[in-house]
Amino acid sequence: GAVVSQHPSWVICKSGTSVKIECRSLDFQATTMFWYRQFPKQSLMLMATSNEGSKATYEQGVEKDKFLINHASLTLSTLTVTSAHPEDSSFYICSARFAAAQETQYFGPGTRLLVL
Amino acid sequence: GQNIDQPTEMTATEGAIVQINCTYQTSGFNGLFWYQQHAGEAPTFLSYNVLDGLEEKGRFSSFLSRSKGYSYLLLKELQMKDSASYLCAVMDSNYQLIWGAGTKLIIKP
Numbered sequence: 001g002a003v004v005s006q007h008p009s010w011v012i013c014k015s016g017t018s019v020k021i022e023c024r025s026l027d028f029q030a031t032t033m034f035w036y037r038q039f040p041k042q043s044l045m046l047m048a049t050s051n052e053g054s055k056a057t058y059e060q061g062v063e064k065d066k067f068l069i070n071h072a073s074l075t076l077s078t079l080t081v082t083s084a085h086p087e088d089s090s091f092y093i094c095s096a097r098f099a100a101a102q103e104t105q106y107f108g109p110g111t112r113l114l115v116l
Numbered sequence: 117g118q119n120i121d122q123p124t125e126m127t128a129t130e131g132a133i134v135q136i137n138c139t140y141q142t143s144g145f146n147g148l149f150w151y152q153q154h155a156g157e158a159p160t161f162l163s164y165n166v167l168d169g170l171e172e173k174g175r176f177s178s179f180l181s182r183s184k185g186y187s188y189l190l191l192k193e194l195q196m197k198d199s200a201s202y203l204c205a206v207m208d209s210n211y212q213l214i215w216g217a218g219t220k221l222i223i224k225p
Contacts, residue, residue, distance in 0.1 A: 107160070
């Protein structure tokens with residue numbers, strides 16, 4: 001099956017710093033990638049949808065200047081949390097799909113971010 | 117608005133059967149998914165229903181009734197490793213997944 005990786009799996013940073021999370025589709029070309037955030041004991045919350053070569057579409061309430069998304073190639077999307085604060089501490093999960101199977105999203109293993 | 121409801125928590129005994137229900141109201145429908153999520157891990161795909169009826173896959177089965185906006189996930193011969201959260205998600209007309217809050221399943225010996 002299709003494999004999606006995320007890096008890093010764990011990151012601890014100081015308040016005010018920026019953190020970049022990578023999401024890669026390893027064996028397929030992902031026309032669309034999704035970024036989710038999950039707080040403890042809550043369900044996944046879609047943050048943004050990104051299509052290769054175009055600007056990401058952000059969900060209501062998600063600050064696009066704080067959560068920078070770049071989908072520069074068909075196998076890589078990055079999420080940068082700028083000027084991170086403790087309330088940004090969460091589990092960030094990406095998923096990817098390819099055009100021929102729009103009903104299927106392949107999830108990465110997630111990145112746990114802790115901002116001190 | 118779009119809404120997906122599933123119980124917050126369920127408890128079952130090892131070896132038994134448990135049914136987790138999910139009701140939904142969404143703008144458009146392109147299928148219903150069930151995912152399993154262990155604590156601290158990303159969701160893993162369990163099943164996909166787009167037509168009415170029952171889909172069986174080993175110990176897990178998933179049922180869909182589009183007219184009722186209803187689905188259930190049936191887990192048989194429960195094992196301790198089945199302790200996890202089970203997420204119901206509906207794909208809307210824009211092919212976006214709308215997620216339920218998840219059902220935490222606790223398996224007791």
